[in-house]
Amino acid sequence: SLEAETGQATGWKQTGSLSIATNPDRLTHIRRQASLSQAFGIGAEEISVSNAAEKWPLMRSDDLIGAVYSPSDGRVSPSDICAALIKGAKSQGLKVFEDTPVTGIRTENGRVAAVQTAQGEISCETVVNCAGIWGRSIATMVGAVAPLHACEHFYLLTELMDSVTAPLPTLSDHDGHLYLRDEGGGLLIGCFEPQGKALDIETLPEDFAFDLLPEDWDHIEPILANAMHRIPELEQTGVKMLLNGPESFTPDDRFLLGESPELRGFFLGCGMCSVGIATGGGAGRALAEWIIDGEPSMDLWPVDIRRFVPAQNTLRTLRERSPETLALHYAVSFPGRQHQTARNLRLSPLHSRLENAGAEFAERMGWERPRWFNPENKPTAPELSFEKPGWHSLHAEEHRAAREAVVLFDQSTFGKLLVQGRDAESVLQRLCANDISKADRRVVYTAMLNKHGGYESDLTLMRLDADSFLLVTGTGQPVRDKDWIRRNLNPDEFVTVTDVTGSYAVISIAGPNSRKLLSRVSLDDFSNYGFPYYTHRTIEVGPAMVRAARL
Ligand SMILES: Cc1cc2nc3c(=O)[nH]c(=O)nc-3n(C[C@H](O)[C@H](O)[C@H](O)COP(=O)(O)OP(=O)(O)OC[C@H]3O[C@@H](n4cnc5c(N)ncnc54)[C@H](O)[C@@H]3O)c2cc1C
Structure with missing residues (x-):
């Protein structure tokens, strides 16, 4: 372990974690988490509600329908773990420069050449941008994309509670937007509230470090009500302290890792979306492998920086999206969930026609793409579901049209x-x-x-x-x-x-009546002989010249 290697305690305590469900969707969600963790060799398992109540005697459990317990989870002390990492790295020859702001990054031939600091320049082949909420500002120095934005993030500490005796597993009550654990003889209660608060880092003092933000009791009040519901004893317990700290959130709640496509040697390890302590060890190892071997040792596409385009990196977009990212952090992970904020960043030339035809849109890389068409406003609920969603029959109509007649797909976002x-x-x-x-x-x-x-x-x-x-x-x-x-x-x-993605629209015509449709708008030959399978050429469609490909 890190502690054995360095002699520096990390504060690791294996207390386990307990996730509870108050509705069937949450139960599906935590069961899926359990089976995923089993696939990774982490022994999370479903337990009965009475067993969960025994593990958390303070917890109200009459509204629970299930729980998952993960015995190997635990907690660390962030400052101790940081000290241990620094000690371990120093023993291998690493030098640490504290109070040394990075002011620029010098590049040569499209590569990183040196880090410029207030104390002078340090030549290097690789820079890792681990600047937390300032990660986007550092990336901007070299014209790189790093879509992250700070939000205010809260937890509170209660006064001593006689009933808090033994270490408790970390309790995830995500239906109540809460996590709870014992701390210093009382409870620590953190939240991911449904209305997150974006923080403009320009308003922070120049020397802001290891600091906290002002309290906001009005903002946190609905969450306190949820906490008192879950732990009734809190109604008679005082709050010792409300802590509000800044944390960075990305547009999709996944961190930013890997080499920036804009500059060789410029790596990102930021946008930790409030799980930087829990995931920092793994993210750090993956990043180290990526730098040394030129590629990660596993598929890390979900966190790869190349999943974003500059349109998703504007301050306005990020300021709008980041509170929603925070709010959804504890949401049930239904397939196909769409964000409500920072939409319509990139639109196909056919967008308004599709909209008029009753399209409902989904976002991908900032683009809006039709998910289904509902011109007659049929009921689509439930739109989010682990079971058959309400819009299934609308999809089915389109599938049928493609099989039996003809369909036009707008694939301009390709x-x-x-x-x-x-x-x-x-x-x-x-x-x-x-x-x-x-x-x-x-x-x-x-x-x-x-x-x-x-x-x-x-x-x-x-x-x-x-x-x-x-x-x-x-x-x-x-x-x-x-x-x-x-x-x-x-x-x-x-x-x-x-x-040239934005320069061309792509329209796909599919189905047994494709030829009939094309012949109505074009005089070109679409027969097997005139336009063989897997060929492409220029054709006329109405007054326009179009590159057509047969697939
Ligand atoms: C209230 C709260 C509770 C949290 N609870 C948890 C939890 O339970 N579990 C969990 O996993 N995570 C939790 N987090 C999140 C976790 O703390 C962060 O994800 C993590 O600390 C981020 O680490 P980082 O190294 O990316 O960024 P930081 O720790 O912010 O480090 C960035 C560093 O870059 C430096 N820097 C910035 N600009 C420059 C510059 N120009 N030159 C030189 N240096 C610069 C900064 O000074 C700073 O030291 C919590 C966060 C908050 C606010």
């Missing part, structure tokens, strides 16, 4: 990359699994694979002319694909990659 230059063909041939030399008039559907044979991307590729290819990739993929191609170029290869 990522589009223009790969050009003298060596475009040979580079793509090296990176793609399929034979792209066939791409002349053919559409090539291919994977881009890494050295382990794993998928980096899944795309279609069309040759536009001798040294120019159009790659059409997934909506969430263009930043990653562009980065993958660029980082795999040899120094003597001449290729440019341009993200």
Whole structure:
């Protein structure tokens, strides 16, 4: 352990954790958490309500319908663990410079070259941006994207409570937006309240560090009522202290990890979304492997910085979204849940037509994409469900139309990359699994694979002319694909990659009546002979020239 290695205590106490459910959806949620943790070898298991009540004697349990207990969970002291990490690293030769603000980052040939500080410059090949709520400001120094924003985050400490004797498992009452544990003879009660509060870091003093923000009792009051419901004894217990600290939240409640696509050698390890202590060890190890080996040792796409585009990094967007991220931190993780804030960042040219046709939209990489069409305003509840959702029949209608008639999909949000230059063909041939030399008039559907044979991307590729290819990739993929191609170029290869996603709309026509529909708007030949399978060419649609691909 870290403590054995360094001789510095980390404050680790294995107290276990207890998650409770007051409704069937929450029960499904915590059961899923238990089975996921079992898959990772962590022994969380469902226990009875009476067993849960025995583990937390202060807790009201008559409204519970189930619980999950994880015996190997515990807690640490954040300052002690930080001291232990520093001690361990120093013993390996690391130097620590305290009170040394970073003022800039010098770059050379698209790479990090040095960190500039108030005390001078430090040459380096790699910078890791672990600046917490200031992570976006540091990234801005080099024009990199780091979508995170500070929010106020609260917990309170009660006076001593005679009934708090033994260490208690950390209690997650997420239906009440709460977590609770024993602390100093009383209780510590933290929350992720339904109305989060964004914090403008520009309002913090220049030397803000290890500090707290002003109390806000009005804000926290509804949560106190939930806490008193769960622990009735709190009605007779005084509050010793309300703590309000700043913490960074990202647009999707997952942290920002990995090498920035904007600058080689500039890594991110920030936006910890209030789980920086619990997950810091694993995130730190993953980051270290990423830096040393040039890739993470497992699939870390959910936290990879390349999942974001600059449109998601504006202050206005982040200020709007971050309180919702905080509010949803304890929400039931229904499939397909959509954020309500910071929407409509990127719209297809067909957006208003789709809207008029009754589209309900879902967000991906800042884009709005139709989820279903409901022109007659049929009831769609429940929209969020682990079971069959209310909009299922609307989806079914579209599936039927695609199978039996014809449908038009707006797929304008697909990522589009223009790969050009003298060596475009040979580079793509090296990176793609399929034979792209066939791409002349053919559409090539291919994977881009890494050295382990794993998928980096899944795309279609069309040759536009001798040294120019159009790659059409997934909506969430263009930043990653562009980065993958660029980082795999040899120094003597001449290729440019341009993200042209917003420059082209994509309309897909599918279904047995596709030809009939196209023949109504175009005089081109869509027969098997005139337009063979997996080919592409320019066609006329009404007055417009369109690149058409048959898939
Ligand atoms: C009230 C509260 C309760 C919490 N409870 C939990 C919990 O129970 N479990 C859990 O896992 N997490 C919890 N968290 C979250 C956790 O504390 C954070 O996720 C974690 O501390 C973030 O660590 P970090 O290293 O990313 O950022 P920080 O700890 O904020 O470190 C960033 C550092 O960067 C430095 N810095 C910034 N700008 C510059 C610059 N220009 N030059 C040099 N240095 C700079 C700062 O001074 C700071 O030291 C809680 C947070 C709060 C506020």
